[in-house]
Amino acid sequence: MNKTRSPAIAPTQTWWLLATALAAFLPLAPHVPPWLVIVAALLLLWRGAYNWTQRKLPPRWLLIPLAIGGSIGVAAEFKTLFGQNPGVALLILFLALKPLEARARRDGLAIVFLAYFLALAQFFYAQSLGSAAMMLITVVVTTAALGSLADSRGQPRELLMRSGRMLLQATPFMLLLFVLFPRIQGPLWGLPRDAFSALSGLSDTMSPGSISNLSQSDAIAFRVKFKGEPPARDQLYWRGPVMTEFDGRTWRPERSLPLPRLAYEPAGPAVEQEVTLEAHAKPWLFALELPGELPPDALMTSDFQLLAKAPVTARQRYTITSRPGMNAGREESPRVLRQALELPRDFNPRTRELARGWREKGQTDQAVLDAAIRFFLTQGLSYTLAPPLMGRNSVDEFLFDAKQGFCEHFSGAFVFALRAAGIPARVVAGYQGGEINPFDGYFTIRQYDAHAWTEVWIRDKGWSRLDPTALSAPLRIDQNLAAAIPAGSNVPLMARADLAWLREVRMRLDAVTNTWNQWIIGYNPEKQREFLDRLGMHSPDWQQMTATLAVLAGLVLLGLTAWALRQRRHVDAVQRLWLRLSNKLAKQGVPRQPWEAPQAYAQRVGLRFPENAAEMNAIAELYGRLRYGKVEPMMFDQLKGRVARFKA
Numbered sequence: 001m002n003k004t005r006s007p008a009i010a011p012t013q014t015w016w017l018l019a020t021a022l023a024a025f026l027p028l029a030p031h032v033p034p035w036l037v038i039v040a041a042l043l044l045l046w047r048g049a050y051n052w053t054q055r056k057l058p059p060r061w062l063l064i065p066l067a068i069g070g071s072i073g074v075a076a077e078f079k080t081l082f083g084q085n086p087g088v089a090l091l092i093l094f095l096a097l098k099p100l101e102a103r104a105r106r107d108g109l110a111i112v113f114l115a116y117f118l119a120l121a122q123f124f125y126a127q128s129l130g131s132a133a134m135m136l137i138t139v140v141v142t143t144a145a146l147g148s149l150a151d152s153r154g155q156p157r158e159l160l161m162r163s164g165r166m167l168l169q170a171t172p173f174m175l176l177l178f179v180l181f182p183r184i185q186g187p188l189w190g191l192p193r194d195a196f197s198a199l200s201g202l203s204d205t206m207s208p209g210s211i212s213n214l215s216q217s218d219a220i221a222f223r224v225k226f227k228g229e230p231p232a233r234d235q236l237y238w239r240g241p242v243m244t245e246f247d248g249r250t251w252r253p254e255r256s257l258p259l260p261r262l263a264y265e266p267a268g269p270a271v272e273q274e275v276t277l278e279a280h281a282k283p284w285l286f287a288l289e290l291p292g293e294l295p296p297d298a299l300m301t302s303d304f305q306l307l308a309k310a311p312v313t314a315r316q317r318y319t320i321t322s323r324p325g326m327n328a329g330r331e332e333s334p335r336v337l338r339q340a341l342e343l344p345r346d347f348n349p350r351t352r353e354l355a356r357g358w359r360e361k362g363q364t365d366q367a368v369l370d371a372a373i374r375f376f377l378t379q380g381l382s383y384t385l386a387p388p389l390m391g392r393n394s395v396d397e398f399l400f401d402a403k404q405g406f407c408e409h410f411s412g413a414f415v416f417a418l419r420a421a422g423i424p425a426r427v428v429a430g431y432q433g434g435e436i437n438p439f440d441g442y443f444t445i446r447q448y449d450a451h452a453w454t455e456v457w458i459r460d461k462g463w464s465r466l467d468p469t470a471l472s473a474p475l476r477i478d479q480n481l482a483a484a485i486p487a488g489s490n491v492p493l494m495a496r497a498d499l500a501w502l503r504e505v506r507m508r509l510d511a512v513t514n515t516w517n518q519w520i521i522g523y524n525p526e527k528q529r530e531f532l533d534r535l536g537m538h539s540p541d542w543q544q545m546t547a548t549l550a551v552l553a554g555l556v557l558l559g560l561t562a563w564a565l566r567q568r569r570h571v572d573a574v575q576r577l578w579l580r581l582s583n584k585l586a587k588q589g590v591p592r593q594p595w596e597a598p599q600a601y602a603q604r605v606g607l608r609f610p611e612n613a614a615e616m617n618a619i620a621e622l623y624g625r626l627r628y629g630k631v632e633p634m635m636f637d638q639l640k641g642r643v644a645r646f647k648a
Contacts, residue, residue: 240430258299340424355420383473
């Protein structure tokens with residue numbers, strides 16, 4: 001269609017387009033640079049001022065340097081014009097500029113379609129229930145603006161209600177497509193990779209303060225649904241990265257080749273769990289020690305670390321069975337044991353001297369280990385979220401001077417001391433504990449549950465877990481973080497015990513969010529297959545799925561058609577009364593023309609029969625309200641009675 005033939009945009013339509021741009025822009029404002037938020041707001045205000053004063057819009061050539069300048073600013077901010085974040089920023093810039101050149105209805109349609117796309121872009125950053133609500137508001141406003149472009153005379157309330165009705169009528173089709181349309185593994189909005197630049201969680205290194213900083217966050221790391229009773233709290237160790245290399249300051253994982261199978265033979269009682277892991281942009285998966293199987297598309301390293309084949313950049317759910325009571329690695333390779341004994345030279349001389357004393361007195365590794373445990377029990381070490389800064393010999397300063405630390409201090413010092421005494425040991429990071437949500441039955445593990453412990457290798461026993469933090473702060477294991485640290489420490493809201501009512505509210509919200517994540521966001525191909533299997537569709541192919549979708553969509557369409565016809569029958573009853581009156585008047589020499597509006601016909605009848613003018617106008621007004629508005633029984637009865645009594 002030629003743009004010059006497109007009708008001009010009315011002022012009321014312009015207000016709707018500005019409201020649409022604002023509804024699409026505001027939810028995305030926290031995810032774009034502040035300068036772009038200011039620029040977009042000023043451009044929309046500028047267009048609003050033009051509409052208010054009814055001044056002529058600025059020339060189009062003036063918008064070209066604004067678009068070029070804004071694009072250069074986006075490129076400078078993100079170092080590229082490609083990718084999720086710069087793409088969204090550019091679309092917001094164009095959405096703010098487009099109203100300044102919108103003169104015809106065709107331009108308004110471009111704004112509407114751009115707003116629809118930006119409504120979807122809200123899911124690039126979060127897929128929560130709140131994000132869905134914001135997206136729904138944007139779609140309702142945008143659809144109302146589309147209705148305004150079709151009819152500029154519509155009132156705001158009427159347009160919004162019409163938009164809501166249209167979306168409600170489309171809901172059955174949306175549900176059918178959601179349930180039956182082939183699912184894509186992982187949410188489409190999870191690409192590209194810069195969608196996960198802000199994710200946080202356990203790091204792949206450990207140094208003093210790294211885990212204590214993470215403990216300030218109450219963000220959810222993962223949720224677990226146990227099959228049966230959960231294990232005792234002192235068995236709730238969720239294994240993550242295993243750190244063997246130490247340079248005197250930082251612990252790092254060994255560079256080992258992952259294996260597509262378990263590195264040991266499972267033994268002992270099994271605990272089945274379903275884990276819903278939040279995205280953390282790292283490859284490791286979490287499960288109770290030690291996993292008795294590998295989830296699909298998972299690997300295991302020689303130090304029993306569970307890994308995904310790619311970084312976890314989308315919420316992931318897997319079922320796994322663990323054997324909490326087993327040890328592994330009785331036949332450990334000499335290379336692994338040598339790595340578990342390595343220490344940097346010229347660090348922590350006092351701890352080395354202490355370890356030599358243990359070895360001189362102890363004839364066996366078990367005796368040395370017992371001596372180390374007694375030392376940690378009697379040294380008066382305290383557990384704190386705010387440990388003092390440590391110098392070069394951080395282990396010495398922790399054990400003999402400060403005597404205050406967090407779990408990374410305890411585990412790192414314990415491993416260092418054991419290695420100095422000739423016992424292979426390593427640090428394991430992960431999460432310990434968690435809390436059951438009584439409203440949905442899921443065990444919730446948060447970032448403040450992050451923890452570090454040790455693994456010790458003893459001949460004929462293999463690798464055994466030993467948590468030195470539990471020796472000095474047993475409440476950390478038996479209860480939670482808040483119970484183990486000194487009173488008055490700054491702890492996350494969900495870890496505090498003195499705000500029970502607020503925690504209950506938060507847990508209720510978490511339960512609702514978890515339901516949304518499990519059944520909506522987490523509706524992946526596996527979930528779809530399980531659901532269809534319960535419906536009797538076992539391993540359906542695409543032809544069967546297409547036929548089922550077509551039949552169900554047809555049934556929904558028939559239902560909506562029946563509803564529309566039922567609504568129309570009410571209106572047809574009104575029309576029949578009007579036709580009955582028209583037939584009466586036609587016999588009196590005043591036939592109604594097919595194109596004649598009710599009020600115009602009433603005026604013509606009033607000129608012919610002045611004594612009936614008031615009654616005819618009243619009938620025409622009633623007919624108009626019933627014909628083009630909501631059919632109300634009382635008004636319909638009034639019209640029916642007036643038509644029956646009318647005589648010219």
